[in-house]
Amino acid sequence: MSPALVIVLRVLAALGLMLANGVVLIYMLRKVLGHLHVRLGPVHVGPKGVFQTTMDVLKLLSKEDVWPSGVDRTLFYLAPMVVFAPSLMAYGALAFSETWKITDLATGLLFTFAVLSIVPIGILMAGWASANKWSLLGGMRAAAQQIAYEVPLLLSVLPVVMIVGSLNLGDVVLAQDGMWLGFLPKWFVLPQLPAFVLFAVAGLVELNQTPFDMSEAESELVSGFATEYSAMKFGLLFLSEFSNSFVISALGVTLFFGGWLVPWVSSEAIQPIAPVVFMIKVYIGIFVMMWIRGTFPRVRIDQLMQLGWKWLIPASLGWIMVTGLVMKLWQLGPQVVG
Amino acid sequence: MSDPRDLVTDVGLLAEGAHDAGSPPAGIRRAPTGVDGLTTEHLIINMGPQHPSTHGVLRLIVEVDGEEIVAAETSLGYLHRGIEKLAETRRYNQLGTLMDRGDYVSGMHGEQAAALATERLLEVDVPAKGQWIRCLVAELTRIASHLIWYGTFGLDTGAMGQFLYAMRDRESILDILEAISGARMMFNYIRPGGVVADLPAGIDGRIRRFCNGFDAYLDEHHALLGGNEIFQARVQGVGEIDADTALAFGLTGANLRASGFGWDVRRERPYDAYPQLDFDVPVGTTGDAWDRYMVRMEEMRQANRMVRQCVDGMPEGDFTAKVPKVVRPPEGEVYASVESSRGETGVHVVSDGSDTPYRYHYRAPSLFACQVLEEILPGHLIADAVMLIGSLDIMLGETDR
Amino acid sequence: MLPDATVVRSILSAAGVHDAPAEETSLGLVCRVPASRAPSVLAAMRESELDFRMLADMLGTDTGEDIEITYHLRSLSRDEELYVKTALPYDGDLHSVWNTFPSALLPERETAELFGLKLVGHPNPKRLFTTEGIEPLLRKSVPQRSVEEVRER
Numbered sequence: 083m084s085p086a087l088v089i090v091l092r093v094l095a096a097l098g099l100m101l102a103n104g105v106v107l108i109y110m111l112r113k114v115l116g117h118l119h120v121r122l123g124p125v126h127v128g129p130k131g132v133f134q135t136t137m138d139v140l141k142l143l144s145k146e147d148v149w150p151s152g153v154d155r156t157l158f159y160l161a162p163m164v165v166f167a168p169s170l171m172a173y174g175a176l177a178f179s180e181t182w183k184i185t186d187l188a189t190g191l192l193f194t195f196a197v198l199s200i201v202p203i204g205i206l207m208a209g210w211a212s213a214n215k216w217s218l219l220g221g222m223r224a225a226a227q228q229i230a231y232e233v234p235l236l237l238s239v240l241p242v243v244m245i246v247g248s249l250n251l252g253d254v255v256l257a258q259d260g261m262w263l264g265f266l267p268k269w270f271v272l273p274q275l276p277a278f279v280l281f282a283v284a285g286l287v288e289l290n291q292t293p294f295d296m297s298e299a300e301s302e303l304v305s306g307f308a309t310e311y312s313a314m315k316f317g318l319l320f321l322s323e324f325s326n327s328f329v330i331s332a333l334g335v336t337l338f339f340g341g342w343l344v345p346w347v348s349s350e351a352i353q354p355i356a357p358v359v360f361m362i363k364v365y366i367g368i369f370v371m372m373w374i375r376g377t378f379p380r381v382r383i384d385q386l387m388q389l390g391w392k393w394l395i396p397a398s399l400g401w402i403m404v405t406g407l408v409m410k411l412w413q414l415g416p417q418v419v420g
Numbered sequence: 421m422s423d424p425r426d427l428v429t430d431v432g433l434l435a436e437g438a439h440d441a442g443s444p445p446a447g448i449r450r451a452p453t454g455v456d457g458l459t460t461e462h463l464i465i466n467m468g469p470q471h472p473s474t475h476g477v478l479r480l481i482v483e484v485d486g487e488e489i490v491a492a493e494t495s496l497g498y499l500h501r502g503i504e505k506l507a508e509t510r511r512y513n514q515l516g517t518l519m520d521r522g523d524y525v526s527g528m529h530g531e532q533a534a535a536l537a538t539e540r541l542l543e544v545d546v547p548a549k550g551q552w553i554r555c556l557v558a559e560l561t562r563i564a565s566h567l568i569w570y571g572t573f574g575l576d577t578g579a580m581g582q583f584l585y586a587m588r589d590r591e592s593i594l595d596i597l598e599a600i601s602g603a604r605m606m607f608n609y610i611r612p613g614g615v616v617a618d619l620p621a622g623i624d625g626r627i628r629r630f631c632n633g634f635d636a637y638l639d640e641h642h643a644l645l646g647g648n649e650i651f652q653a654r655v656q657g658v659g660e661i662d663a664d665t666a667l668a669f670g671l672t673g674a675n676l677r678a679s680g681f682g683w684d685v686r687r688e689r690p691y692d693a694y695p696q697l698d699f700d701v702p703v704g705t706t707g708d709a710w711d712r713y714m715v716r717m718e719e720m721r722q723a724n725r726m727v728r729q730c731v732d733g734m735p736e737g738d739f740t741a742k743v744p745k746v747v748r749p750p751e752g753e754v755y756a757s758v759e760s761s762r763g764e765t766g767v768h769v770v771s772d773g774s775d776t777p778y779r780y781h782y783r784a785p786s787l788f789a790c791q792v793l794e795e796i797l798p799g800h801l802i803a804d805a806v807m808l809i810g811s812l813d814i815m816l817g818e819t820d821r
Numbered sequence: 822m823l824p825d826a827t828v829v830r831s832i833l834s835a836a837g838v839h840d841a842p843a844e845e846t847s848l849g850l851v852c853r854v855p856a857s858r859a860p861s862v863l864a865a866m867r868e869s870e871l872d873f874r875m876l877a878d879m880l881g882t883d884t885g886e887d888i889e890i891t892y893h894l895r896s897l898s899r900d901e902e903l904y905v906k907t908a909l910p911y912d913g914d915l916h917s918v919w920n921t922f923p924s925a926l927l928p929e930r931e932t933a934e935l936f937g938l939k940l941v942g943h944p945n946p947k948r949l950f951t952t953e954g955i956e957p958l959l960r961k962s963v964p965q966r967s968v969e970e971v972r973e974r
Contacts, residue, residue, distance in 0.1 A: 380578025670924025
C-alpha cells in the first residue's frame with residue numbers, strides 16, 4: 083500500500099477510535115455516576131440503555147444551531163474546532179502495542195503535551211466569543227487553570243523520562259518489561275509513586291474534571307464557557323473533553339502502569355492481545371476518574387492556583403532532584419540507549 | 421399596567437436614588453478596590469433568578485472585580501404571592517395552608533406558628549397528646565428540611581452524590597409524614613387546638629426503624645462532605661458573621677447560634693411539648709460557613725433524638741381541643757413564634773373579632789438572612805457567593821411570601 | 822419576659838417623648854411614640870440598660886385612619902421583648918432606622934412598598950416585591966374577594 087494511503091487509514095482509525103470512545107465513555111459516565119448516586123442512569127434506550135449515547139448524538143446532529151446575537155462570528159465558529167482538532171492529534175503518539183501506533187515519534191510525549199496545550203486557547207475563544215459574562219468567566223478560569231497546570235504536568239513526568247532516556251512512548255512501555263525480585267512488575271508506579279500522584283492531580287486539572295471543573299461549574303456558571311453553544315458545536319466541545327480524558331489516562335497507563343504489558347507474561351507473548359490489555363487499563367483509569375468526579379466537591383479557583391504554584395511545582399522539582407541524585411549515586415544509567 | 425417588556429429595567433421608585441440594571445448595585449457595603457490602582461473594569465453580573473444554584477428564585481446583582489465581589493444587592497419578589505393579603509380573607513383554621521406554601525420545605529413549622537398564634541388569641545390549651553404529636557412531626561420536618569439543605573449545600577460546592585443520598589433519607593421521612601397527614605409536602609395537619617387526626621396505627625414502628633438507621637446515615641453524610649478536605653478548604657473561615665453583626669441583622673436559628681448566641685425558641689419561649697423533651701442546642705464559635713454546617717448537622721442528630729423520645733413517650737388522650745371550625749377570637753394582637761429549620765418563624769396576628777384576621781404578618785427568618793448576604797459578600801469570590809447562600813439556608817418561598 | 826414599664830417610660834422621657842403610653846396588652850409591653858421620634862426612641866432603647874440589641878420584626882397595619890408601624894424589639898441578654906408603635910398618615914414619610922438596626926433594611930422597603938409610604942434615609946429605597954404600577958397591596962382600600970365571593974365565584 084502506498085504510504086499516503088497508510089497514513090490516511092491511520093488517521094481515520096484514530097478518528098474512529100475517538101468517536102467510538104466518546105460514545106462509550108458518555109454512556110459509562112452516566113452509568114457510573116448513576117450507580118454512585120443510588121440511581122440507575124440510562125435504562126430505556128436499548129438493553130440497559132446502551133443505545134442512549136447514539137441517540138443523543140443523532141439528537142445533537144438534528145438540533146437547531148443557535149447563534150446568539152452579539153457573538154463574534156469567526157471566533158464562535160472556530161472555537162470548537164480549535165478545541166477538537168488537538169484532541170484528535172493527541173492520539174498520534176500513543177502506543178497501543180509494539181506495532182499498533184499511529185506514528186512512532188521520537189518525541190511522542192512532548193508532542194502529546196504540546197498538542198493538548200492548544201485546547202485552552204479554544205476554550206478561551208469559546209468563552210470570549212459567547213457575548214455572555216458567565217461564559218467569559220468560565221473561559222478565563224479555564225485559561226488560568228489549564229495553562230498554569232501544564233508546568234506541573236510536564237515536570238511530574240520528567241523523572242520517568244530521565245529513567246527511560248527517551249520521549250518515545252513505545253520505548254517507555256518496553257522499559258517497564260520484566261520483574262523485580264521475581265514477582266513485582268517493573269512498572270514505574272512503584273519507584274515513582276510521587277511522580278504518579280503529581281501527574282494524576284495535574285492531569286485531572288488539565289481535564290477540567292471535578293474536583294477541578296471550575297470552568298464549567300454547573301452550580302455556578304450553568305455550563306461555563308459552553309453555555310451559548312448548541313447542537314454539534316456543543317457536541318464537539320464535549321467530545322473533545324471525553325477524548326482528552328482518554329488521552330491523559332492512556333498517558334498515565336503508558337508512563338506508570340506498563341502500557342500494554344501484563345505482569346508475569348513476556349512482552350512478545352502478549353503482542354496479539356496487547357491493544358486489548360491497553361484499552362482495559364485505560365478504561366480502569368477513566369473509571370477511577372469518574373469515581374472521583376462523583377464524590378468530591380469542587381475546589382475554588384484561587385485555592386487551585388495556590389495548589390499548583392505553591393505545592394505541585396516545588397514538589398515535582400524536588401522529586402526530579404531526588405530521582406537524579408539516586409540515579410547518579412547508584413549509577414543507574416538510562417535503560418534504553420539512543 | 422406598564423408594558424411587560426419594560427419589566428427588565430423597571431425598578432419602581434419609592435424615593436430618589438434608584439438606578440437601572442446596568443449601574444452598580446446599591447448594596448450597603450462596598451469593599452475597597454485594590455491598593456495597586458490597576459484600572460480594571462468592574463463587571464456587573466446577574467446571578468439568577470433562574471440559576472442552578474440559588475435556592476429558589478433569588479436574584480443577586482453583584483459587581484465583580486475579576487472574580488472578587490465588590491458589592492452585592494439582593495433583588496427579591498419573584499415568588500411574591502401576597503400571602504399576608506390572602507390571609508385577610510382566610511378563616512383561622514385555613515391559615516396553615518398559606519404557611520405551608522411559605523416555607524414549603526418545612527411546612528409543619530409554619531402551620532405550628534399559625535396555630536400557636538390562634539390559640540394564644542383564643543386562650544385555648546392543646547391537650548398533651550396533641551402537643552406531643554406536633555413536636556414529633558415538627559422534628560421530623562426539621563430533619564427533612566436540613567437534609568435538603570445538606571444536599572443542596574453539597575451541590576453548590578460541586579459534590580453531586582451527597583444530594584441523592586440526602587434525598588434517599590428524606591423519602592423515608594416524607595413517607596412517614598404522608599402516612600400521618602396524607603400529604604408529602606402541603607400537610608395542612610396542624611390546626612388551632614391540636615392536630616387534625618390521630619397518628620395511624622403502626623406508625624411508631626416505622627418511625628423507630630427510621631430513627632435507628634438515621635444516626636448511622638448521618639455519620640456517613642458527615643464523613644462524605646464534612647470530612648472532605650476540599651470541602652473544608654472551601655467552607656472553613658469563609659463568610660464569617662460575628663455575633664454583633666448577626667444580632668444587628670436579625671438573624672435567628674442556626675445562623676445566629678453558629679455565631680455564638682445560644683438563642684433557641686424551643687428553649688427561650690417554650691411551646692407544645694418541648695419543655696418535656698430532652699435535647700441539646702448546638703452553638704458555634706466563629707460564625708463561618710463551617711460552623712453553620714456543623715450546627716445544622718448536630719441539629720439533625722438532636723432532632724432524631726427528639727423524634728425517638730416523642731415516639732417512646734407519646735401520651736394517651738385527645739389529639740385536639742374542642743375548637744369550632746369557624747373561630748372568632750376576641751379583639752387583640754398576638755405574636756407567636758416557633759423554631760423552624762431556618763430560624764424563628766413568627767406570626768403576628770391582629771384580630772378584630774371577626775372570623776378572618778384583620779392583619780396577618782409572617783416573620784420569615786430567610787428575609788433577614790438575605791439582608792446579611794449584602795453585608796458579608798463583598799470581599800469574597802463568586803464561587804463563595806453560591807456557597808454562602810447555601811450555608812445561610814435561604815428559602816425564597818418564605819422570603820417573598 | 823416583659824420589661825419594666827417604669828424603666829421604659831423613663832427611657833422614653835429621656836428621648837423626648839413624655840407621657841407616652843406603655844401598657845401591657847395581649848401582645849406584650851406596647852408603647853406608642855410619635856412617628857418623628859421613632860428613630861431616636863429606637864436608638865435610645867438600644868443604648869439603654871435594657872439592651873434591646875435586636876429588631877426581631879417590623880410590620881405595618883392599615884388601621885383605617887393611618888398606617889400603624891410596629892417595631893418588635895428584643896433583648897437577648899435580659900430575655901425581654903418590647904413593641905414600639907408609631908402612626909403614619911397615608912403616603913407619609915417612613916424614616917429609616919437602619920443605622921441603629923440594620924435588620925430593618927428589607928422590612929422597611931417591604932412596608933413602604935406595600936402600604937404606599939415614602940422611605941426616607943434608606944440606602945436603597947427601591948421597591949422590593951412588586952413591580953412599578955402595582956398599588957399598595959396591604960391597604961384596606963385594595964379589595965380582595967371575600968370567602969363568600971370565592972365560594973360563589
